[in-house]
Amino acid sequence: MDFSYTPKVRQLIRKLHLFMEESVYPNEALYEQQLNEQENRWSAIPPIMEELKNKAKEAGLWNLFLPDSDYGAGLTNVEYAPLCEIMGRSIIAPEIFNCNAPDTGNMEVLARYGTEQQKNEWLKPLLEGEIRSCFSMTEPDVASSDATNIEARIEKQGAEYVINGRKWWSSGAGDPRCRIAIVMGKTDPDASRHEQQSMILVPMDTPGVKIERMLPVFGYDHAPHGHAEITYENVRVPAENIIWGDGKGFAIAQGRLGPGRIHHCMRLIGAAERALEELCKRVQNRVAFRKPLASQGVIREWIADSRIEIEQARLLTLKAAHMMDTAGNKAAKTEIAMIKVVAPSMALKVIDRAIQAFGAAGVSEDVPLAALWANARTLRLADGPDEVHRAQVAKLELKKYQ
Ligand SMILES: Cc1cc2nc3c(=O)[nH]c(=O)nc-3n(C[C@H](O)[C@H](O)[C@H](O)COP(=O)(O)OP(=O)(O)OC[C@H]3O[C@@H](n4cnc5c(N)ncnc54)[C@H](O)[C@@H]3O)c2cc1C
Structure with a gap:
């Protein structure tokens, strides 16, 4: 490599x-x-x-x-x-x-x-960059980490599809420029498990699309982007709005989430780098008990561990990226699952150390650490919780010895 x-x-x-x-x-x-x-x-x-x-x-x-x-x-x-x-x-x-x-x-x-x-x-x-969009898959009423659970209905009626369902955590839907949602739902509940779901384009101004509320993350509203709970009630769109075809929702989700997941990991490494940089600058100027904080062994250990953990995560991210480039997103699924577990936890640890080194300022809005931490924490859930990725890694590992 x-x-x-x-x-x-x-x-x-x-x-x-x-x-x-x-x-x-x-x-x-x-x-x-x-x-x-x-x-x-x-x-x-x-x-x-x-x-x-x-x-x-x-x-x-x-x-x-x-x-x-x-x-x-x-x-x-x-x-x-x-x-x-x-x-x-x-x-x-x-x-x-x-x-x-x-x-x-x-x-x-x-x-x-x-x-x-x-x-x-x-x-x-x-x-x-003229308009924005959202992706409406997750539903409040079902465990959405298992995408086969998604219950929203997308029913064909003549030359149209009719959409009914309740979604939440549709990120970006709060943005006044958000014009289009990609909605996932069932076109055929009787089809095989992975062919029931489809994805369809729903313009946000279609009658029946209603933003019920915006969901904050640890009190951050993430405005004007935000995360919306949306009801889709008898929403009618032309049949040509279906993406790729009926029953392709699961296949598209797999293709969509691979690159999306690794991009989150790349950004998390950047967030961790910024936190470590802020930490290093702060502890050299801040004096407690007549010594700069940087002279304390414990803080040096935080710095060393942070550097080590960032480098480890970066190498795994690059390996996953290399696999995606050379063998394809499907072949890289174990590496993508592994880094999706590693990167958020690594970033949380590094940012948390920086917050600690900053004292009370670390949890304020005067420095970017608290916001970066809140964002990193969501990524142990969003685009698949850690446990689901671990289950995937374990399944593939066990398969080697069957
Ligand atoms: C900030 C943020 C933004 C988001 N943006 C979007 C978006 O734009 N569009 C969208 O559709 N969704 C979005 N989501 C939703 C996110 O993808 C889901 O929350 C996630 O897939 C988990 O689904 P769930 O919340 O229904 O949890 P559930 O499926 O109810 O799972 C709950 C918990 O059960 C455990 N669990 C689940 N499966 C297993 C298993 N196999 N083994 C062991 N434990 C398990 C895990 O700990 C998991 O966290 C966003 C979420 C957040 C927090």
């Missing part, structure tokens, strides 16, 4: 670092301030976001996530890894570069499985 950077990637890394230093970190507080100055936190997008998006687009730092060169940068997963990592250092960064979940996953679905009409209508404006 060769993880050395090509000249193209080296140049992108340099550009991205510079952009982060000059335009992203200095504007994190302004973004939050502009959000608070609005009528309410959900009513509009802070102007600084659109300003920075335009700047990123002009700089060629746009759609770097898409391996398909017709639509995106055409980078491999190994090439994208260091870039995605840098974006993970700031909560606001991924959107600035049009590389934020769930839009990236939805764009990949449309690029891979969409018809020309679906691509023109939805993929194009998503790639331009």
